[in-house]
Amino acid sequence: MRVFFPSELSQEQIMTLDKHGITPVAIPLIKTIPVSFSADIVENFKPDFIVFSSKNGVKHFFSRIPAGHVRDTQIIAVGKSTAKLLEEKGIEPLIPENFSGEGLIELIKNSKLKGKFLLIKPKKARNLLSEFLKKDGNIVQEVITYETVTNTEAADELTKEIVKGFEITTFTSPSTFKSFLKLSGEKGKQLLKKTKTIPIGHVTAEVIQKAGFKVWKLPQEYTLNGIIELIIEYGGQR
Numbered sequence: 001m002r003v004f005f006p007s008e009l010s011q012e013q014i015m016t017l018d019k020h021g022i023t024p025v026a027i028p029l030i031k032t033i034p035v036s037f038s039a040d041i042v043e044n045f046k047p048d049f050i051v052f053s054s055k056n057g058v059k060h061f062f063s064r065i066p067a068g069h070v071r072d073t074q075i076i077a078v079g080k081s082t083a084k085l086l087e088e089k090g091i092e093p094l095i096p097e098n099f100s101g102e103g104l105i106e107l108i109k110n111s112k113l114k115g116k117f118l119l120i121k122p123k124k125a126r127n128l129l130s131e132f133l134k135k136d137g138n139i140v141q142e143v144i145t146y147e148t149v150t151n152t153e154a155a156d157e158l159t160k161e162i163v164k165g166f167e168i169t170t171f172t173s174p175s176t177f178k179s180f181l182k183l184s185g186e187k188g189k190q191l192l193k194k195t196k197t198i199p200i201g202h203v204t205a206e207v208i209q210k211a212g213f214k215v216w217k218l219p220q221e222y223t224l225n226g227i228i229e230l231i232i233e234y235g236g237q238r
Contacts, residue, residue, distance in 0.1 A: 001021065001022050001023065001167045001168070001235060002023045002025060002164065002165065002166045002167060002168075003017070003022055003023065003024050003025065003166060003168040003169075003170065003190075004025050004027070004161070004166045004168070004169045004170060004195075005025065005026040005170050005172075006022055006026075006027065006028070006029040006030070006170065006171055006172055006176035006177075006179070006180060006222075007026065007028050007029070007030075007170075007172050007176065007224070008026050008028055008060055009024055009026045009224070010228075013224070013225070013228055016228060017228060017230070017231070017232070020232050020235050021235065022231060022232070022235055025161050025166070027154050027157055027158050027161065028151055028154060029150065029151055029154055029158070029175075029176045029179040029183065030148050030149065030150060030151055030173075030175050030176055030179050031148075031149060031181055032054045032056045032059075032060070032122070032127075032147065032149075033146060033147045033148075033149060034060050034063065034145070034146055035060075035123060035129075035144050035145055035146055035147055036190050037062045037064070037143050037144065037145055039065055039200045041065075041118070041141070042065060042069050042070060042073070042118070042192070043069070045116065045118055045141045047073055047115075047116045047117060047118035047141065047184055048073065048074065048113075048114075048115030048116045048117070048118065049073065049074045049075075049076055049113060049115060049116070049117045049118070050070060050074075050075050050076070050117075050120065050183050051075075051076045051077075051078075051104065051117060051118070051119050051120065051129065052075065052076070052077050052078065052086065052093070052117045052120050053078045053082070053101075053119075053120065053121060053122075053125065054078070054082055054122070055081055055082050055085050055144070056122065056145075056146050056148075057082070057121065057145055058077075058085045058086055058089075058120075058121040059085070059146075060145035060146040061120050061143070061145050063090065067089040067090060067091060070091065071091075074094065075092075075093040075094070075105065076093055076094045076095075076108075077093035077094070077095055077106060078095075078096065078099050078100070078101075078103070079095070079096070079099040079222070079223060080099075080156070080223055080225075081224070083095050088198070094107060094111070095107075098222070099201070099222040099223060100201055100202070100203065100222060101107055101126055101128040101129050101203075102128070104129050105128070105129060105132050108132075108133070108136075111193055114136075114137070114138060115138060116138070116139045116140075117133050117138055117139070117141070118142075118143060119138050119140065119141070119142045119143065120140050120143050120145055121142055121143065121145070121163050122144065122145070122146050122147060122148050123143055123144050123146070123147040123148070124147075124148065124175075126203070130142060133211065135170065137171070138222045139211070146226055148173075148175045150175075150178075150179040150182055150183065151179065151183075152183070154183060155183045155184075158180075158183050158184055158188075159183075159184060159187060161190060161226070161235065162184055162187050162191050163187070165191070166191065166195050167195060168195060168196045168197075168198060168216075168231060168234075169192060169196075169197050169198070170197075170198045170199075170200075170227050170231075171190065171197070171199050171200065171204050171208065172200045172204070172224060172227075173197070173200065174203065174204050174207040176204075177199070177204060177207055177208055177211070178207070180209070189213075193213070196216035196217075196234075197213060197214065197215055197216050197219060198215075198216055198217060198219065198227050198230060198231070199215055200219065200223070200224070200226070200227060201218065201219075201222035202218065202231045205218060217230060223224060
């Protein structure tokens with residue numbers, strides 16, 4: 001069974017899939033570009049909380065700001081992979097049960113967090129959390145640290161692999177789905193009509209459905225490993 005992934009997989013993930021007779025084809029469809037921001041933002045804003053919505057946010061934020069500058073600030077991370085990257089820098093973040101903007105809101109509500117929030121974001125992102133925090137009486141500052149763009153260099157490889165066919169296609173963000181359509185054209189659309197499509201979460205699912213394509217299933221955990229577990233479960237049920 002051939003499965004398409006729009007981002008790189010770890011060696012451990014590849015071995016896990018291979019053990020279950022699943023052939024992953026991983027082609028990174030997006031890449032990130034740093035966006036300049038003030039390195040004095042933490043000192044000037046003095047946040048009580050800093051929220052990271054992705055690994056890329058962690059990577060680009062700390063490329064300009066030493067981790068030591070946020071030691072006394074409560075850090076919140078969306079997802080295990082983002083949290084792991086922060087832990088490697090000696091930071092222990094809070095993590096919502098549901099890895100999404102909605103999950104963050106639930107965490108903040110249940111933990112009764114109040115104060116000044118610094119949100120680390122890409123250039124294009126939902127304003128759900130920011131709007132909730134402001135409505136709840138918090139002070140919010142947003143920092144754009146990177147921009148996500150289509151990896152146009154992947155077009156030829158993607159086209160070649162689409163011709164070979166996939167039983168399952170996976171998408172880890174709205175950006176990876178949109179880039180898939182942009183790079184693959186009509187061949188990609190025809191493929192999506194025939195394959196089982198797994199989005200990483202409900203936000204990505206909504207984008208896929210609005211484009212006129214069906215979503216097969218969502219993983220129980222909104223992570224890449226969650227997607228892999230769902231694929232393995234499906235493989236065992238055939």
